[in-house]
Amino acid sequence: MALVLYERLCADDRRPSPFCWRARLALAHKGLTPEVRAIKFTEGEKVAFSGQTKVPVLVDGEKVIHDSWGIACHLEDAYPDAPSLFDGAGGRAMTRVFNLWVNHALQPALAPILAPYLLAVVHPDDRAYYRQTREARFGLTMEQLATRRPVYMEALLAVLEPLRQRLAESSFLCGEKPGYGDYLAFAEFQWARSVCDRDLLGPEEAALRAWRTCMLDLFGGLARSVTAFGTAA
């Protein structure tokens, strides 16, 4: 069956999009290897067949699914014999809540830290677009964001507390084995690792660092297989 995943392309063949990493890891969890097609920010028309212009978009035979949560649910439902992403109905429901926390707390804490780094590795064709849209979103220039980084870093470390606590008691967020909850959170670290030459986690973050290493090792080192800075490896 033809499986095609459209994801974001940055300079040097980088693939930083956390939304796309959710889909990449969910596919790998199901034992599926898609053909990956990477597009620039300014090439949204290449996925317009999905009814919108953002990535990830998954084409699975006749089906076209956009939005990372939609892709995860599709994979769970269409491939029930492969390992479960959610481990039951309650897992799916609470993973969705966690998904919304990642979208509305973890990702907004990371975004102002990473945006100036991303500007440096975005595809050259996208640089003007990226600066303009992100500066409008934050209401600050990239240079102002970089200056305020210490404040954002302090806020990020506070936001990470539930993950820190969980990983002090459990190998993975989802328990003894990784699940979609782990992919949701790890995709944010993979985003950081793909664009930023600085490790956001200090040496004292033992539990988070150990988990991140395990996540990088999954699926034959899938998340290590792309261009990234080495600090967070």
Next chain:
Amino acid sequence: MALVLYERLCADDRRPSPFCWRARLALAHKGLTPEVRAIKFTEGEKVAFSGQTKVPVLVDGEKVIHDSWGIACHLEDAYPDAPSLFDGAGGRAMTRVFNLWVNHALQPALAPILAPYLLAVVHPDDRAYYRQTREARFGLTMEQLATRRPVYMEALLAVLEPLRQRLAESSFLCGEKPGYGDYLAFAEFQWARSVCDRDLLGPEEAALRAWRTCMLDLFGGLARSVTAFGTAA
């Protein structure tokens, strides 16, 4: 079988403790009606038989369980034929992550808002203890906390975003039916309702308000059955 729940007692027979409401609602979910014994902050020795001095403590026959998460897991495992709190292993894992978010994000956002209100309704015997321990925890006097309330309210509204988003798409956090994830979050609103004459949710918070009303209606209006201010009902 003898089921006894020890919980916190405040003035006018109020029962604000969110940790204890987690246990109360989990018991009700399982169709269990414990004998409830309420103790003051300064009566911790009454549950010292549990090996510590905090509430909730559940006595279930020969078993003594303290800590709200321990109680939830005990009920899920000891009463497998009653409705599930977690709806599967994945649900238990991700509900634990959510539990840690409530403990380390939602509750810290509410605490500085509610502490001055709680001082007014804490049992008179506990008032000096409560003021001293909480002012030491916050590094601020109760009067300073009250003055800063607008800042804390703004922060709280931001923290609520994942719940707001989830409840815009689903009747309950756990899906079509309430589960332990709902009790975790609702217990925080019940805490507010038990001590505070002001509704923390504005009229524009339609999804959160509708959910809160459903939660108050559960189990024959269990959460309405205690002394509280009416604004959040």
